[in-house]
Amino acid sequence: MTTTSFKCLNCGAGIHFNPDYGKFKCEYCLSEFTEEQLNKGYIDEAGDIPAHEKEHLVNYHCNSCGADLVTDDTTSATFCYYCHNPVILSGKLEGEFKPRKIIPFKISRDRAQELFMQWAGRKKYVPKDFTSQSQLEKITGVYLPHWRVEANARLDFVGEGRETRVWRNGNTEYTETKKYEIVRKGNLEINNAGASGFDKIDARLLNGIGPYDEDGAIPFSMGYLSGFYAEQYNVPREDVEPMVKQDLQKYFGYMLSEITAGYQQVIPQKKEMELNLKNWHFSLLPAWILTYGYKGKTYVFAVNGQSGKSFGDLPLSEGKVFSTAGLIAAIVFSALAIGGMFLW
Incomplete structure (x- = not known):
């Protein structure tokens, strides 16, 4: 060329x-x-x-x-x-x-x-x-x-968010659980x-x-x-692609947890993610x-x-390292020797 x-x-x-x-x-x-x-x-x-x-x-x-x-x-x-x-x-x-x-x-x-x-x-x-x-x-x-590479993830998540409150009135303990439907659908792009x-x-x-x-x-x-x-490059695209997909799935999973945050508990009922890569x-x-x-x-x-x-x-x-260790040892030995003189 x-x-x-x-x-x-x-x-x-x-x-x-x-x-x-x-x-x-x-x-x-x-x-x-x-x-x-x-x-x-x-x-x-x-x-x-x-x-x-x-x-x-x-x-x-x-x-x-x-x-x-x-x-x-x-x-x-x-x-x-x-x-x-x-x-x-x-x-x-x-x-x-x-x-x-x-x-x-x-x-x-x-x-x-x-x-x-x-x-x-x-x-x-x-x-x-x-x-x-x-x-x-x-x-x-x-x-x-x-x-x-350009990445697109189509997300379809349905779940239940729960908020639980516990309190006492006298000898009676009360528990209140509120349930919320969580629906998250859309596209995420990188x-x-x-x-x-x-x-x-x-x-x-x-x-x-x-x-x-x-x-x-x-x-x-x-x-x-x-x-x-x-x-x-000496690593072909075919070898890189599985690793990139794995990293992106983790990243988009993290993004999903971010957009479903705010509840004490989230119970997934449907969790689908379609990942597409293009323009390598x-x-x-x-x-x-x-x-x-x-x-x-x-x-x-x-x-x-x-x-x-x-x-x-x-x-x-x-x-x-040995010089420093030797110096420290010499200082410690001298200190001990001087201290011994006073003890005698």
Whole structure:
């Protein structure tokens, strides 16, 4: 497959989307372009991309951890942002992998590094080089694939609501039970339900930096990938659908309990829910990813590229833990020794 390698319309240097400016900025001549201006400069009168600007977009496959990375064919070698091992050419990015929407980065690399330092700097027992400059330079902007779907639930609920009151008058106890008929029928809709289409990152990590504001999603434009990595989905829709249905059934069940609340007791007599999913597609969501290998284990830290929400795992430096424990033990021993001197 061929696609465009975006270049500055003024000087021809490589250009990428800059989250700080919300525009495409050339680092050489400092020119700035909106998406509309950039695309207009690349589309010819026939509505096609000029042939001399077309280049192959290729995938690199990491043989160590299995991640797929997307870059242009001018790159002969790169590193895997999960395990930092060299990666080699694997497949192609083709039609079925073209996303419908994308949420562009709003958090810059510098800001992502600041958020990481704020998060990790509060931890006492991390390895010394965990927050080093060389480590920070490994933070990588990645667009992650996420399956999206429109959901509609037709609800038909009939039940009985009860309110019970108990009181005493003298030696007599009275119980009053009021019964109410509850009827709830209608449609509930969600425009952007979904789940991750990528299983190389722990779902707990992705959930930790969510949610994303879907109002910020725009029609997919290749230009926004310039300067970032982009992942293909490796979890097909057929595998995601049962999980999405299960989550939606739980959510709509919760919504039903909300709209039938207000009674001491609700006794269902009829409870039907017809769930329909339509317009499946996948979007690319922005994240800054930083990985750290320590004692044979890989730790991953992520920043939501739209909101800045952070989440991750921390390695524990055994040396720092033992040093602290030794210091505490020495202080306790000294205190006991001094106390013993006074006792004698």
